[in-house]
Amino acid sequence: MQVPLSSPEPIAPDALLVEVAWEVCNQVGGIYTVIRSKVPATVQVWDERYCLLGPYFAHQAQGEFEPYDDYQLATLTDPFADAVREMRRHGYDVQLGIWLVTGRPRVVLINPYQAYNRLGQIKYDLWHHHGIPTPDNDDLLHQVEAFGYLAKIFLQILTAQVVPPQRVLAHFHEWMTGVAIPDLRREQVPVHLVFTTHATLLGRYLAMNDPNFYDHLMQVDWAAEARHFNIETAVTIERAAAHGSHVFTTVSELTVRECIYLLDRIPDAVLPNGLNIERFVALHEFQNLHQQYKSKIHEFVMAHFFQSYSFDLDNTLYLFTSGRYEYHNKGFDLTLEALARLNYRLQQSGLQGNVVMFFITKRPFHSINPQVLQSRAVLDEVQATVEAIQQQVGERLFYAAAASTDHRLPDLSSMVDDYWKLRYRRTLQSWKTTSLPPVITHNLVDDANDDILDFVRRANLVNNQHDRVKIVYHPDFVSPTSPLFGMEYGQFVRGCHLGIFPSYYEPWGYTPLECAARGVPAITSDLSGFGDYVLQNVANHEDKGIFVVHRQEKSFEESAEELTEMLWQFVQLNRRERIMQRNNVESSSELFDWKNLRVYYDRAYALALERY
Template sequence: MKKERLFPDYIFESSWEVCNKVGGIYAVLSTRAKTLKEKLGDRLIFIGPDCWGEKTCPYFEEDKSLFSEWQVQAAKEGINVKTGRWAIPGSPVAILVDFNAFYPQKDTIYTQLWNKFHVDSLHAYGDYDEASMFAYAAARVVESFYNNVIAKQKPAAKVVYHGNEWMTGLGVLYIHDRLPQVATIFTTHATSIGRSIAGNNKPLYDYLEAYNGDQMADELNMQSKQSIEKQTAAYVDCFTTVSDITARECAELLDKPVDVVLPNGFEDDFVPQGKEFDRKRTAARRRLLDITRALTGDTVSDDAVIISTSGRYEWRNKGIDVFIEAVNRLRLSADQLNKEVVAFIEVPAWVNCPREDLAERLTKMAEGETFDTPLDTPVITHWLNEQQNDRALGMMNWLGMHNAKGEKVKLIFIPCYLTGDDGIVNLSYFDVILGNDLCVYPSYYEPWGYTPLEAVAFKVPCITTDLAGFGLWAHNEAGGHITLDKGVEVIHRTDYNYNEVADDIRDTVIKYANATKQKQGRIRNNARALSQKALWSQFIEYYYEAYDFALNKAEQRAAKTK
């Protein structure tokens, strides 16, 4: 007879990105929250850093009445928090903790960490101390809440503490030590040493089995991050990651196979429907093409194919280099295209300011004026600090990509965060996606890949690689091989086949651009259909498996101590 699966009465989940929108983990947690909240209500509690102080956090709605008695007790224990709700669908409880008060105890905390878990914090630098003090503060929140609120309940509540990324590792180990009855889960969304190997232009995949994670950490000055990640993985009740490709990386570099793979789902309630979808797509296309016309002084057809790449400015890991190479090869093969192609790099860089000359020209164009001369540097929308050192502009210049008048293929760098108020585009990222015909994410290092998943949710087919977790998942969904006809083209990528990847991207763009409108429509619909298989309603089961795994471990530990 199959044993009934255990499910927690309380889940505490911590991340540097709770109510703090800085990366992809924000999307993972914020979209998953609604599904879990439906099962747990206010017994699902997220813990994030109080980075805002006296300023208002735009992602957090404070409610001082929430757990007010506990807040008073926590303050007596030296734990200062703000309680409220995360301003996302489901409005789950969020606790923001002030971690600055723990800096004076830092050396003592690190010494205890070494004595109990052999975590090496001696080589710490950069964001290690900040992350670790937050991790410690978050764990103290859980400890205080458990002892003052949950421990009084009968029968004893089943509690899970879930930490995301190495930044929460110290706290996960603290809970493991101080509250052994609480089940712990640790998720690495990308190993710090794997990302570093890839980012330092070393071949990660062909040599993965030959790498020693600790040795590479010494070489790349990553000892402390490697140590906290490796030891947390070793001690936690349930060690998880987001894809099979990263699971392999964990086994080799952290010397610990993962217990459960937790693929990243999403909710699609942010995707507009019906007439609103069409209206927003039309507006985004118009804005992107007007920016192109204003920069280049060229006439660009309304039916030009718009393609883009986006994400963090990780030159090799995100494939920004190969995207530029592919667009250049497309430019040199323009005689094979039936339509113009406008490509965008939507990657935040060190922005100085929006271009006044471009903003002024866009305003005049809206009033009916036309221009037939290019602006200076007609390849970028915002001026950068130290622009002469920017890698994307440098590569474009070296390849002779200057968006000359009459060229059928143009490439434009939008180096700002697309928040809707950047001074040029003035549309949010999700509104900009709608205007695309095709998105390209030729990642070299991508444990999952939210950007392609978001693209297909907006009916925008995409190109990715089989070094991305999402790409491998899409392959599997299609029975082992998927092509653009089904909404996603997954290109084979290795440590060394840069040129083949660039050619494959070029050829796929030509194929899509030259397809009939009816075929493009079918491809777009297939992209949307694929995205529906990655909703949290499909993927949440993996989390239930992880909760059961961790709770069983905690029960076994409790039984041994009786």
């Protein structure tokens, strides 16, 4: 099966599309990337017939939402503006404006807190009509249910504004927006409903707590397990949305199984996720960008390791993994096992070079490790001292060269003042240490019970000088404001050589796709939606720098050995082969552009318009 090409004609020119998501102008999780990256391809087809609908949280929205003022709103003549004006006439706090992302889509944001005075009635109706229970002390559920009530009102008003044969499509993402669906159906609001679950809520919890999740999926008692994990309300909302929608969809063939057994409905369509590849395109610059950002990582590595011992940075590979801290689900356990085996192989092989492996995730911490912070600060001082000496020697050498009749190079040491010699020596003396470089960059709140630290301590993978695989565990996002890296996450990715994401549970998985878009090879697994899609749709994917670890119906040992072999083959590539591989990766990323993958959404919308 080949990746479909985007359809050149607009779907249903008489229809309006409202895409409803909790992450519209509200960055919470991975759905934000899905929605935001898809906007340009959607706007290209739907244009003025498209708008997004989400909750209005002023603090979150202020950096990326530009509301229309009263004059602008009064001059707009489209149905979305008519519906917003009508809601305002009824006293609702609702905003219409532009999302300041590529494509600049129209956005309607509704403040959920304005319906809190009706929460008692909303909760009663959800229980009475749909069997959805709501506890009294869960503010997220209150926000979700209040927003669902207001989203229903907006769609009621919008459908009343449109003139046949114009129709309204509403596409809801995830359980947080799905509250509106059962009531829209019960009240027979003339809107064609699509619901997408990107990962069943219960599936994520079960996978985190059951190492044999896929084997036990068919025997799950959804209601009992939802109560066990204290997510009964959310799971019941998700089920109601799945059953109430005209078209029910999910993001991969893997999550189809979850939907069948946990939500009791077979999805009508699979909607794979893509990226707006144009955002990542650097034309012929991506190799230069790799060098530029690798140099920034070199600076971090020197500060982190060279205080204790040094190694050849030109013969060092930077590998990384990133994502939500789910030790088993994200495959951190498998990655660590393979790294320990790779370390042993490298030690036994006699091959030159080192591997530095970064774990980038988010964990509660007190502060950056003072030792790590001080080492970086002292190295910066070393750099400033060296630059001062360099300037002084440069000026004096230039003068000596012009004035001298001797063509031999003079004694450069004599051109450095004693002040700078002393400062150079003292700075290095204060920096060097005999202690091992720390594995983790921060002081965790619960260091003793951290699974990554537990593994590296048991495996003695603690950055010994003889270890050929070094570990850097960074339990915070990489950002330009970080005193350790001082760069964007995307820049960090470009500076690395390989991304490793052998997930056990991953409904889609953007991280390897983001690597490919930046010309960085990546490892995924056949238990991630992306990896499964690659296996089914991308011929010769390994030649394109996308490697898939087999975890379906494989033991942990088998998968660990396969991943170790992949890493072993990678570290043996020479520089020329790695450059060719990055070229292949970057050129293949077009396969995952929304312009090509949008056709799956188009088909789902066409199907929804047929059903009512």
